[in-house]
Amino acid sequence: MRVTHLQLSDFRSYGSLDLELGPGVTTFVGRNGQGKTNLVEAVRYLSTLSSHRVASDAPLLRFGAERAVIGARLEKNGRALSLEVTLQQGRQNTARLNRGQARPRDLVGILRTVVFAPEDLALVKGDPAGRRQLMDELVVALHPALAGDLSDYDRVLRQRGSMLKTARNARGDMTMLDIWDEKLAHLGGRIVAARRQAVAALAPYVLEAYADVAPEGGSCVLSYSTALDKPVNRDDAEVEPLSPQAAPDEIENRLLERLRALRSQEIDRGVNLAGPHRDDLDITLGDMPAKGYASHGESWSCALALRLGAYALLTAEGGPDGDPDGEPVLILDDVFAELDSGRRAALARRLTSARQVLITAAVGEDVPEELAAHPAGSATVKVRRDDDRLTLAVRDA
Numbered sequence: 001m002r003v004t005h006l007q008l009s010d011f012r013s014y015g016s017l018d019l020e021l022g023p024g025v026t027t028f029v030g031r032n033g034q035g036k037t038n039l040v041e042a043v044r045y046l047s048t049l050s051s052h053r054v055a056s057d058a059p060l061l062r063f064g065a066e067r068a069v070i071g072a073r074l075e076k077n078g079r080a081l082s083l084e085v086t087l088q089q090g091r092q093n094t095a096r097l098n099r100g101q102a103r104p105r106d107l108v109g110i111l112r113t114v115v116f117a118p119e120d121l122a123l124v125k126g127d128p129a130g131r132r133q134l135m136d137e138l139v140v141a142l143h144p145a146l147a148g149d150l151s152d153y154d155r156v157l158r159q160r161g162s163m164l165k166t167a168r169n170a171r172g173d174m175t176m177l178d179i180w181d182e183k184l185a186h187l188g189g190r191i192v193a194a195r196r197q198a199v200a201a202l203a204p205y206v207l208e209a210y211a212d213v214a215p216e217g218g219s220c221v222l223s224y225s226t227a228l229d230k231p232v233n234r235d236d237a238e239v240e241p242l243s244p245q246a247a248p249d250e251i252e253n254r255l256l257e258r259l260r261a262l263r264s265q266e267i268d269r270g271v272n273l274a275g276p277h278r279d280d281l282d283i284t285l286g287d288m289p290a291k292g293y294a295s296h297g298e299s300w301s302c303a304l305a306l307r308l309g310a311y312a313l314l315t316a317e318g319g320p321d322g323d324p325d326g327e328p329v330l331i332l333d334d335v336f337a338e339l340d341s342g343r344r345a346a347l348a349r350r351l352t353s354a355r356q357v358l359i360t361a362a363v364g365e366d367v368p369e370e371l372a373a374h375p376a377g378s379a380t381v382k383v384r385r386d387d388d389r390l391t392l393a394v395r396d397a
Contacts, residue, residue: 001112001325002356003043004080005073010065011087012038024376025351027359027367030383036360039383040115040331042070043358046083047113048137049093049104052333057087065089074111077325083107105151109144109320112328116307116335123306124283124290124299131281135224138202138310139194141328144320146194153187157272160184165270174263181259184275189252191276192226199224199281200244201317206309213308213346214301218286225280228254232261300339308350332359336366344368 008017013035028036037053041060044052051060061068071084084096085104095104122130140147160180167177203222210220228251229241242251258274259266266273283290283302290302311330319326330351336344336359348370351357355376361367364380372378 001074001076001319001327001329003072003111003329003358004075006039006042007069007071008039008042009069010062011042011068011070012060012062014038015062019381021356021358022377022379023356024374025357025359025367025371025378026381027361027364027372027378028381028383029361029364031362034383036383037333040333040358040360043072043111043329044113044115044331045070046072046085046107047111047329048140049085049108052115052117052119057093058089060087061089072111076110077323081110083110105147108140108147112141112314112319112326113331114307114311114314114328115331115333116304117331117333118335118338120303120307120335121299124294124302128278128280131283132277132279134306134310135195135198135281136191138198138313139191141310141314142198142201142317142320143194146190149187149190149194153184153191153276156180156183156187157275157277161270161272164266164272167267177263181256184272185252185256185259188255188275189248189250192224192228192251192255192279193246193248195276195279196224196244196246202309202313205312205316206305209308209312209350210301210305212350213304213343214298217298217301220290220302220305221284223282223284225282226276227274227278228258232258297340301343304335304339304343304347308347311354327355330354330357332357334360334362336361336368337363345370 002023003021006017006019006021008014011017017039019039028039030036041051041053045060051057054060066089068087069084070087071082074081074083082096082098085107086094088094093104095102095107097106097110123134136150140150160177163177163180167174199222206220206222210217226242229239231237231239242254255274262273285294285298285302288294290299294302311328315327317326318324332347339347345368348368351371352375354374357371357374359367359371
């Protein structure tokens, strides 16, 4: 799988853009603020319908524009596909697949990407929200249909949270809250089961990648952490952990019991206290948790191993529904300046067989020579802003 053509209209800093992309490595080079990351962000958006930089779509529209269009042509399984998403100010987004109308969510999973960016350091050092997003991205890449469950879960979570805030005035009638409990538990069971399976599949690839990028750094071990394996209150009896093979309905029942046990606390606080939105991905280096104990270099190695592991897993698994052409497009967004020479070389070695890699860099010399000599070819795209106009100068390596 690879992107052969990218087309933008009023996206970020680009009024319009038509760019052909070749196989192998394409490096976008330019000073900060010239629009390099905007290009790879557009590719990423077509893959997941989300940006790796911002939480909402509003900043993606060019200033003053009412809509933005991201389009791409793909080569997949020897076939040409076209994807297009229109982002609209104050209205629902629309999509097209092979020139026909489609729902935006129908595009999820067709183009697969893995992005490594400086912000990924927060996967190790930051709050659980980033790690939950990592797991959910992987789940959707492996099973695109679960994007609907994640979206529905967020909606149920908001509705139930709103009801909890007003529950004190319900005069004892909790019928509607019971209904929302069941909906949250059903979706939550499916999500937790999918995350646990994804983490179990990812773990050996991350272990291998970490050994490669940090050969003196010991081991990097992943595990899924859920409050469902812990007592409701500190003084309660221990809870038997869910088995690694626990089915969604078993997790659903456990979650429903947890919601009933926590109801009074939830009503008092007006917040949802149980569900996959409160789970985490535990990362252990040696015998110590990575968060709070890993050095800066170890944290970078761990973040890099997480992304390389995801790339290796998706490549090995193939695409959904038995699609053999599931290798993701790998995006390295301004990361080489953050890595020392050893980690740069280790990263380059693992990408010599990658079908398509998109790189942004302020200085072309930051990109390892091994990538510039990629067997599938390489190109450098110089991105610069002149008199408020963005120009692209392409030079084949």
